[in-house]
Every structure is written in C-alpha cells, then in structure tokens.
Amino acid sequence: MKILAADIGGTSTKVGLCSEGGQLESFKEYSTEWARTGLNPVDVLGEIFAAYSGFDAIGISTAGQVDSAEGKIIYANDNIPGYTGVRLKDSFQKRFGVPVKVENDVNAAALGEKHFGAGRGVADFLCLTYGTGIGGAIILGGELYRGHTGSAAEFGHIITHPLGRPCNCGGLGCYEQYASTTALVRNAKEIDKLYNNGRIVFEKFFQRESSVEKVVQDWVFEIALGLVSLIHTFNPPAVVLGGGIMEQELLVRMVSDKVKELIMESFSDVKILKAELGNKAGVLGAASLHLTRVS
Numbered sequence: 001m002k003i004l005a006a007d008i009g010g011t012s013t014k015v016g017l018c019s020e021g022g023q024l025e026s027f028k029e030y031s032t033e034w035a036r037t038g039l040n041p042v043d044v045l046g047e048i049f050a051a052y053s054g055f056d057a058i059g060i061s062t063a064g065q066v067d068s069a070e071g072k073i074i075y076a077n078d079n080i081p082g083y084t085g086v087r088l089k090d091s092f093q094k095r096f097g098v099p100v101k102v103e104n105d106v107n108a109a110a111l112g113e114k115h116f117g118a119g120r121g122v123a124d125f126l127c128l129t130y131g132t133g134i135g136g137a138i139i140l141g142g143e144l145y146r147g148h149t150g151s152a153a154e155f156g157h158i159i160t161h162p163l164g165r166p167c168n169c170g171g172l173g174c175y176e177q178y179a180s181t182t183a184l185v186r187n188a189k190e191i192d193k194l195y196n197n198g199r200i201v202f203e204k205f206f207q208r209e210s211s212v213e214k215v216v217q218d219w220v221f222e223i224a225l226g227l228v229s230l231i232h233t234f235n236p237p238a239v240v241l242g243g244g245i246m247e248q249e250l251l252v253r254m255v256s257d258k259v260k261e262l263i264m265e266s267f268s269d270v271k272i273l274k275a276e277l278g279n280k281a282g283v284l285g286a287a288s289l290h291l292t293r294v295s
C-alpha cells in the first residue's frame, strides 16, 4: 500500500508518498502562503495532491482542532483563514476516490513516533512538543487516547503557576506560559533584545554566557515541573519530547536529569526520550493513520 501523506501547518505544508514500512519515496515542502490569499484550502491542497499518483489512501496531519471521525476542521486560527469547518475527508475522498483520514498535528506526530520513531516498541507514552506553545498527545496500549470530546492531552494548559501569567486559553499560570520556546525567548530578551529566537539563546548558552545559562536552567526547571506532574499522573515508561528546540541532545538530557531530581523515587525509571522523526513526524504520522496498530 502506498499512502499520500500531508502535514498541513500555518507556514508550510509537507507532502510525501509513504510505504507501509515508513519509507518516504518523496518529501516536499510547500509554502502555506496561499492561505493568506483568500483561496479555498480544499482547492489548493487538491491541486498539490493531484501532482502525485499511484497512492491507495490519503493521510492528513493538520494544524487546528480536528474532528478525526468526520475528518473536518472544528476550529483553526487566522494562520489559515477560512479553514474552520472545512471537510477535508469528504472533499478528498470524492475527488481522489481513496480512503482519507485526518488527525491533528500533535496527535499525528505522536503516532509517527509510535510507528517509526522513539516510541517503537513502547505501548504507553506521552508526547510533548515545545514551540510557540506546548502540544501534547497520549498513546495508551499503542493507540491514541483522544478523551471524551477529542481534546485530551492539552498539556500546555495544565497549571504550573497558580494565578500566574495570563494565557491565551483564558486561564492563568498555564505550563506553556513558562516552558514553551516562546517563554524561553521572552526571558532571554530581557537580558538582550538580540536574543530573539531559541537558536541564538542556545548559541550563547553553549558559549557559557552566564546570564543566558541562568535563563536556560530556569526554563529547564519549568519544563521539568510540568513533566513531573504528568509522570506522577500516568506513570508511563517513557515520555517523548519533540519540537525544534528539543533536537538538541544536551537539552533533553538536562530535562531528564531535572525530572529525575524532582520525581518520586518509585517513578524514576521513566525514560525521557528525544523525538526521532524531526520535521517528518507529521507526514509519517499521517501515513500511519492507515496502518494497523503496532504494540
């Protein structure tokens, strides 16, 4: 079976033809700039997909809140105007005559790691993605746990600071206000406004710039705080950390050490793993929507 797999994000859409074993025959990135031109997302994506042939199914990982049973977008922010309410599954099944499955990007990335990455052979694990915010997914018994209304694992909005910083969810003191890459950069910019992205912050950190070292250490503590509560709740054998900033082995090790320092003794065999699939996690996860469950 060959699967046309797409990962639709606010800045780029990645598309690949994937085999059942997770081999990508092609992998291409398209700018999502069209989203800001008022074009119909289904038309534009349909044209991109039409350039491919020989596939038996379409798997889609996408930004926004997804009704995976219906294969439609429940809500998307202004990064992709007009995307809310779009029925990806119905539209593409009709146009291409193959089964279509749709999942939100964080869940898809976790499934990708489960099938082809850090989660292989691990039946239960949590997956967290650190970036502008913090995304989460729960894999239980080899499958996604979606929750009562499909919204489980909003780990970015567990509260780590009662009555703390206001969050865009309307709450106060949410985890992502302190432990996202955005939070790291916000704190680093207070030292020097040139520290305006995670890459620069870590360059300075590796150069042992002491003020930046303190900011990074404090941020690692914030990351660990949330993880400790989640590990105490789920008692998982593993937690997989993804997102661009977590590509750095050293950072994952620092987080792991801090977690082990803070956690109850009986939970301390939990493994904190770096996600393995990088920017292909969404595409491979989208493809895996059509594969049978692996334990």
Ligand SMILES: [Zn+2]
Binding pocket: 156, 157, 167, 168, 169, 170, 171, 174
């Ligand atoms: Zn929040």
